[in-house]
Amino acid sequence: MKQCSRSVVFVQTDDNALKMSYPLSHLDNKPSESEHVWMTGLPDKYVCRPETPDFEAMCLADFASSCRIVYGKQTKGKNTHRLLNEMGFVQKRANDEKHAVIKYRPISLEKDPELYYGTLLKLYVPYRSENQLKSTHFPTYQSVHDHAAVWLPGSQHPERVKAIVKRNREKHEKHREDIDSAIQEFEERGMLLNEWGNLAPESELERLECIDELNEREADEDVQENVPDYNVRSDVRQESAVTIEAPEIDPVVLREMYQNLNQTQASVFHTIREWCLKCVCGSKPEQFFLYINGGAGTGKSHLIKCIHAEASKILRRLPRNAEEADISKPTVLLTAFTGTAAFNISGTTLHCLLKLPRSLKPPFQGLGNKLDEVRAELSNAEILIIDEVSMVSKQLFAYVDARLKQIKGSQRPFGGMSVLTVGDFYQLPPVRQSKPLCVFDPTQIDLWRDNFQMVTLTEIMRQKDDVTFAETLNRIRAKEKTVSLSHEDRVLLSRALADPAQCPKDVLHVYATNKQVEEHNSKTLDMFHSDVTTIDADDYKKDPTTGRMTRQSVPFQGNKKELPDSIKVAIGANVMITRNISVRSGLCNGTFARIAKIVTKAGNPHVEKLGLKLNSQSAAASEADVDENIVYIDRDEENLKQTGVVRRQFPIKLAFACTIHKVQGMTTSSAVVSLKHIFEPGMAYVALSRVTSLSGLHILDMDERKIYCNPEITVALENMSKASLEHVMPLLKIPETLSRPDTLTVIHHNTEGLPAHITDIKSHHELHLADVLCLTETHLRGSFVAESLHLEGYNMFKRNRNVSYSNHPAMATKNGGGVAIYVKEHIRVLERHFIQNATDIEFSVIKLEAPFRALIAAVYRPPDYDVHSFISNLRSLLDSLEVMDHHPILVCGDFNEDLLSRARKPILELFQSKGYEQLITAATTEKNTLLDPIFISCPQSCIHSGVLRTYYSYHHPVYCVLTLETP
């Protein structure tokens, strides 16, 4: 034991541990039996450090800077006397209770003062109050050195001290000499000049601009900025449900969307629809992996909304789901990478759906105890749809694969689920310069090249009323940096060039960087709003004395955090939500709104809530103040980098302008787009392609060098395997044959109600290719035919159910049934409304006279019509047709006899007995039955036949193409 100048006692225990007492002045005021003798601060913790070689060799400076100190947990000694005795100290003056401590003397110190000396230098800092000690950091050698010096007993052992100082300097100030000499050189000679700037000024400017932009992007846009939902947090504000089935779109709207699908959209739609029907029929189709490619506005999102709705409807019928009865679990998962893209398709984010961690770095993190919950939630899921796939990195894609394998318990790719990816790789790439998914990278897991097949949508739907602009956009989409704009495109874009002063101020301005956006926002706020409210963040800090979180009067400044120190708002100001509050309700990162209310408590300026009017009216209806359609949001929370400080602030920012990264996926009628500071391929294209027509576009800072794509994309897409979907729309494959003067195309379809489906029929891409369109189950009544049932270019012949039955009054009055035939106007036709002997059968017969000869009959047999009676009437009809001697004779219709079943087929037998051949070989209904045959008397005249698709009837249309001799 040694008493030092500051009256602190050091003791060394048997096991060479060292302890430091409180100062004697402090101990003097304590009763002798007090156990609170030893300091409980850092030195004590150091003393009690683990006895491993690493810790043993550690000096206090190392210990303090590299080990986390947990205060207040150290066990105190039981009894001072006993403790010190146990430690091997002898009591010199036992009668002086007050100074008990100082009267012990450690034997070892007496024996080896050097140990004490060296240890002191290495270990101790001067005593401070406990609180001071807690907040003191000892990171540098210098502080230890200074403190240690205080404790050095005078000038003793200077050489030893020097040695220790030297050793610690080497350890803690490794490059001191280099840094010193560099600073000295800089001070003497000033900054070195970069001569490259003089040799190639333009390239240098560009290089510096790029570095500048990238730095800026790193600094202020970071992941959260570029990819709004990357910040997937596990707190309660995150979308709580694992997944939700997207809200159902109004059936009328949905039907219109189906009707509007263009040919390529329809072929993808029907391919997936057919796959779903196969699943439902139990035929276990192969997994599919499709990528829907297409420029901005080609209707990719529109298509997947349709696919999602239809596939969900069909797959709900899966036997497995029906048995389990929990059909609330989704069968089709509709996702996107960003919250805005997810909201745009009424889906959810990939991160939220699959509970992906924020960092996707290996190793793969499983779901842990959430697995069962997620597995139950996705138990019915068969198809995963990912929109805006161009923003999905390879790591994320691999994570999705691994996660689905885990959830589905299958090692097949994506756990056995089919995957439909949608996006435009010419638009914004994944964050952090990671290679786009379609570009092969041998260093990464590649799930793309081997699995996915591509379908390209080419028809631009967004700018469909401004075709020249749409064509220009298509060309600039794949323009490389080294290639100039064509004269035509330059002229067209020049029509949109604008002077900043002339630009409409109330229109969204789109810039490349946050800095530009912030400048524009604050300028516009000042310009239009005089009553500006500044909302400071509520920063809470733990009070060390009470342990309570107390609000700071002024927020901490300079935190590069999501929630800013302060925001400025005004009633009517345009803002954007910056966090996913509820993707489902459209309150997601990137949602635009206007400030409608600033809610404070009476007499207190502190802002409690903000009322927003969302630009998208459909969003958040449920959370809205119904009268005024206002959605109220609260402050959100995040931890600041200062330990124990929590910030609460509204997750919004001004949005008179926004970055290009925020507008991907958006459709708007007008925008002001600046091309200045563009730093990535695809950015200019994304920005320019948001507006629906050139008249709504105002371009600032035009620089055609900023319009460029990543050439790797072009190569990758060219080499990608292409899906062949022609078989789903077979008549579109043979336009030359159909337009030949010697061919006649006949289609039959059971419409399940003509008035209900006339718009679907009119918008069908193949039905209007028929020269003769036979329809059964028209459900028409009376002789009047509504104008709406008129098909342009056709004449209509119809025969309703009520006139078809003479001996079956019950059948005649029953709803449904009825037959109609539409014939192209150029064909001369004779209708045979009544045929002798052909009674009690629903049919319509037409005689084509020119330019072809043919006899065509459409027949409908209700399922409850007794087969024997029906056959006898059908025989009479066929006999009458034969008598007409007008060949070929073609009889089509719905006979409600399944030609794919093994049962006897008396209707087919009748036709065969009369020399007819049946042309259709595939199923014609959703239940895999063949109820809609085409019988023909001269099979050699048929060159094509098969089945078409619709979404509105249980029956598929059937067709045949005949070559006929023209008279």
Ligand SMILES: Nc1ncnc2c1ncn2[C@@H]1O[C@H](COP(=O)(O)OP(=O)(O)OP(=O)(O)O)[C@@H](O)[C@H]1O
């Ligand atoms: N078949 C269609 N019929 C009518 N309108 C359509 C059709 N397809 C798309 N649209 C409309 O065109 C616009 C652009 O469509 P959508 O957003 O689906 O394109 P996108 O390819 O996803 O665009 P981006 O790549 O820019 O996100 C939307 O307003 C959409 O409603």
